[in-house]
Amino acid sequence: MLKQYQYLILIAVSVVAVKLTAQDYGYIENIGYYGELINDTYQKERCKIDLYYPKTVKKFPTVVWFHGGGLKNGSKDIPEQLKEQGMAVVAVNYRLHPKVKAPVYIEDAAAAVAWTFKNIDRYGGDPDKIIISGSSAGGYLTMMVGLDKSYLAKHQINADNVLALLPLTGHAITHFTVRAENNISKKQPIIDEYAPLYHVRADAPPIVLYTGDSELEMLGRTEENAYMMRMLKVAGHQNVKHIILGGYGHSIKNPALPLLIKEIKNLTHDENKLN
Numbered sequence: 001m002l003k004q005y006q007y008l009i010l011i012a013v014s015v016v017a018v019k020l021t022a023q024d025y026g027y028i029e030n031i032g033y034y035g036e037l038i039n040d041t042y043q044k045e046r047c048k049i050d051l052y053y054p055k056t057v058k059k060f061p062t063v064v065w066f067h068g069g070g071l072k073n074g075s076k077d078i079p080e081q082l083k084e085q086g087m088a089v090v091a092v093n094y095r096l097h098p099k100v101k102a103p104v105y106i107e108d109a110a111a112a113v114a115w116t117f118k119n120i121d122r123y124g125g126d127p128d129k130i131i132i133s134g135s136s137a138g139g140y141l142t143m144m145v146g147l148d149k150s151y152l153a154k155h156q157i158n159a160d161n162v163l164a165l166l167p168l169t170g171h172a173i174t175h176f177t178v179r180a181e182n183n184i185s186k187k188q189p190i191i192d193e194y195a196p197l198y199h200v201r202a203d204a205p206p207i208v209l210y211t212g213d214s215e216l217e218m219l220g221r222t223e224e225n226a227y228m229m230r231m232l233k234v235a236g237h238q239n240v241k242h243i244i245l246g247g248y249g250h251s252i253k254n255p256a257l258p259l260l261i262k263e264i265k266n267l268t269h270d271e272n273k274l275n
Contacts, residue, residue, distance in 0.1 A: 066134030139170020
């Protein structure tokens, strides 16, 4: 009988130790996150997500990923480094300038996050483990949706329920495309309702800001994020840090994503702190 129990224990340990392979993941393209209640052709075309998720795991975390492109270009993609990590990725398309202006692309980003909160459990995911991330313009959208609670509130979602905000090299001031829409020079920094800095608050989700170093990054981007961290701390936020990737400029996805994955694993193991 003892040998039988030992045999069963060995089987259980072996099952736990099995690493998921590519075949263990599902992939669904072009899910409309506004549903059918839209009339605009451009909205129907752009407001879609791709969902990549583990099929054999339950209660997995999910990263909502926003592409870059200055709010003017780009398309949804699932970074290779985020695949086969035991988590889902929701890759988001959103409407772009000049066909739309602020706040439409922010509203789209919020609608995609709301879709994730309301639907990820159908695929086995945990709605309490939703992380928002993205690069460049995607980093800006990450911060806007997570810090200005009004966007998610329109979908009956509390932004404080986001597990973490992990933006890569996003504007902390008002985005240069938003400024251009209002005939404000890209050399003129603005902090208004379209600036993440305008919405710093003590009760925001944990935040990690990733940038390249100040000599190679887009002008002022590293300093904006450093100031963002400082002002969040001034506001009383306890779980924020700024990671500067020395030797890298604005394109930091390759070195930053392994750090982002490590952060997610830390957060989902202990949701009360950042390591």
